[in-house]
Amino acid sequence: MNYNFDSDEAVKKRKKIIKEIIIWTVEIIAVILLAYFLVKYAVEKTTVVSESMETTLQEGDKLIINKLAYRFSKPERFDVIVFKQSGREHSYYNIKRIIGLPGETVQIKDGVVYINDEPIKEKSVVEAINNPGLASEPITLEDKEYFVLGDNRNLSEDSRFANIGNVVFDDIIGKAWIRLKPFNFVNELNPVIETSEETKEETKE
Incomplete structure (x- = not known):
């Protein structure tokens, strides 16, 4: 029985990339929400x-x-x-x-x-x-x-x-x-x- 190791490695790489993209997207959304919260509810700059x-x-x-x-x-x-x-x-x-x-x-x-x-x-x-x-x-x-x-x-x-x-x-x-x-x-x-x-x-x- 032949096992396709190259295909298995490719699937793992794709999953890793997708996971990194999801984490990166969540972090960006979290930063945006935190910035919004700080300006809206916590601190503000004025003159x-x-x-x-x-x-x-x-x-x-x-x-x-x-x-x-x-x-x-x-x-x-x-x-x-x-x-x-x-x-x-x-x-x-x-x-x-x-x-x-x-x-x-x-x-x-x-x-x-x-x-x-x-x-x-x-x-x-x-x-x-x-x-x-x-x-x-x-x-x-x-x-x-x-x-x-x-x-x-x-x-x-x-x-x-x-x-x-x-x-x-x-x-x-x-x-x-x-x-x-x-x-x-x-x-x-x-x-x-x-x-x-x-x-x-x-x-x-």
């Missing part, structure tokens, strides 16, 4: 388009948005968020810092932000506010509403003004996470440097 967050962020800075940040936790005070308000005509993202949280009452008096009648302790270096806008009177935030301000307090359109107003949770794209150039985490930019009493006394001397 700062105004001076409203100076000196923390400069106009033209490239940022990475963490779009998963608020799927597992709620926004916190002083988070820098990226949002796009529903029904607004402009196509760019707004970038501001959260100051007031749902259920709180916000008011700006004598250039200082008050939350529930208590002045807040700023975590970033900011100027006193010249124009309190709508917040000259107490603003009580509803459920899922956030009061936001730009760090450039006297050159920012934010929750003090009717064209922005309070930001609702569903309009938040994500948390401003990383500044690409020069590289840094956004929450580490422009911090208030706390000085101890001893350091203050030494400075006076």
Whole structure:
């Protein structure tokens, strides 16, 4: 009985090639799906388009948005968020810092932000506010509403003004996470440097 070894080897080679093609195709599909998932649900790149967050962020800075940040936790005070308000005509993202949280009452008096009648302790270096806008009177935030301000307090359109107003949770794209150039985490930019009493006394001397 004669056995066709050449034919058997050819079949094995064809099966191997088909297997490699299938694996290669699956890997390509997996990479495409992963890239889609990352852009759609995890991270996104954006550009700062105004001076409203100076000196923390400069106009033209490239940022990475963490779009998963608020799927597992709620926004916190002083988070820098990226949002796009529903029904607004402009196509760019707004970038501001959260100051007031749902259920709180916000008011700006004598250039200082008050939350529930208590002045807040700023975590970033900011100027006193010249124009309190709508917040000259107490603003009580509803459920899922956030009061936001730009760090450039006297050159920012934010929750003090009717064209922005309070930001609702569903309009938040994500948390401003990383500044690409020069590289840094956004929450580490422009911090208030706390000085101890001893350091203050030494400075006076």
